[in-house]
Amino acid sequence: MASPITPSVGLGSGLDIGSIVTALVGADKYAAQNQITTSQATNTLKLSGVGSLKSALTTFQTALANLNSSTTPQFAGFSATSGSPSVLTATTDNTAVAGNYSITVGNLATSSKVSSASFAGGATSAIPSGTLTISQNGTNYNVTIPANATLQSTRDAINSTLAGNGISANIVTDSSGAARLVFGSNTTGAGSDLSVSGIAGLTIDGTQPMANPPTASSSGAVNGLAKDASITIDGLTVTSKTNTVTGAISGMTLNLLSGTGTSVVTVGTNTSGLQTSIQTFVSAYNSLMTTIGTLSTPTKDAKGNSVSAAFTGDSMPRALIASVRGVLTTPGPGNKLAVLSQLGVGTDPITGQLNFNTTTFNRAMTTDGLSGQVQTLFTGTTAKAGADGVLARMTAAITPYVQTGGLLDQRSTSLNTQASALTSQQAALDLHVTSLTATLTAKYNAMDALVGQLKATATSITSFFTSLTAQKSG
Secondary structure (H helix, E strand, O other): OOOOOOOOOOOOOOOOHHHHHHHHHHHHHHHHHHHHHHHHHHHHHHHHHHHHHHHHHHHHHHHHHHHOOOOOOOOOOEEEEEOOOOOEEEEEOOOOOOEEEEEEEEEOOOEEEEEOOOEOOHHHOEEOOEEEEEEEOOEEEEEEEOOOEEHHHHHHHHHHHHHHHOEEEEEEEOOOOOEEEEEEEEEEOOOOOOEEEOOOOOOEOOOOEOOOOOOOOOOEEOOOOOOOEEEEEOOEEEEEOOOEEEEEEOOEEEEEOOOOEEEEEEEEEOHHHHHHHHHHHHHHHHHHHHHHHHHHOOEEOOOOOEEOOOOOOOHHHHHHHHHHHHHHHOOOOOOOOOOHHHHOEEEOOOOOOEEEOHHHHHHHHOOOOOHHHHHHHHHOOHHHOOOOOHHHHHHHHHHHHHOOOOHHHHHHHHHHHHHHHHHHHHHHHHHHHHHHHHHHHHHHHHHHHHHHHHHHHHHHHHHHHHHHHHHHHO
8 A cells, every 4th residue: 555644844843754654653554564464475375275286186086087987998908909900990898808809790780771752843842741750660750740841841850850869861862853851870780770651752661672773652771771780700600780799709899890801809918008097097196296295395485494385284285195095005896906006006105106116017917917907996896886996986085175165165265255354454454554644644743833833932032032132232
């Protein structure tokens, strides 16, 4: 706040009233102002620390979620390599078994595509109103066709109504200008053929192939009926409704890409993939510990004096670290593999950070044969929905701090309340300073005026006696 004191020298007393008032007000203000300033600096530092810690915890939480993803598993104990990736690819889970598999693709699973009879008027042909029923796999999907509909507006109604069911329609116009409404589905496998009924001119029996070559009145399945994928695995025939074949080989999923071809799939220990995933976990953990350490450890200023950090002496970071470290040493759900130290993951006794011993890890993968249990250790068992895995337990340990309304949010709310209180205290102190300055200035100005009057009186008396003495001398 700018000083309300105007520098001035008393005309009567000759005193520097401004300096005197400044000194007196400063002495009165010093203790309270120092306390407010110090408290505000500490409060700001702690608020910044809470924000930094929450950001670090959120980043760590995201890393754990990515490592625990069910769609892109990060801890598969085995990896599958396709000798012909253009024919098929393969992925594994922790129940896979090392070995080689010769897989031949006879045909891919296909979906249904059916066509209506032709409409000489093209896309603008009139379509009767009513309810169009599209049937697939025993389920009927109804589409309301309003009055004055055309082939084009019917197509649009079908697409807007059935987009979520994987059924679509489009118009195909031949060289003569005649148009057909063609229906398609993204559901594959034998028996998933579409049939259409309910509107004159749009009746289609999708279980029957369309005449080849088609006549104007013919309708039916285009390019054959929907069918299952057919493959052989080491000579054994396997069929699948989709081109993603799961369960045919234990622990493996096959993604069929070509209608014909053979590929040898090799399943082996996923050593490099597991090492990368574990190192990612270690790096994410160490990054969090570095942030907590920075926020808790005092530093030195240029003069060598200790400068407190945001959480110096605060029990919250210690409690957080204890919760997180507890997960590292608590046995997991595995049988032979129960703790991280068996994989070469240990804690540095000085820094508290994790280190990764690749020699111990490689021995666990080869000599000990623990690769198939790594995923269970980190992501947990199916019976407990993964809640007993390292990643889930680590997430549970930090959730009370980072969740909305959690410990950090509560601390932030408290600090913001303190900041508001300090602002009010500063405003009150500023008001007191203004009032005290005005009071002291008025008093010193009154004193100065009185001194001026006394000086004037003294001068008058002195002049009187001087004049009297001069008369006597004359």
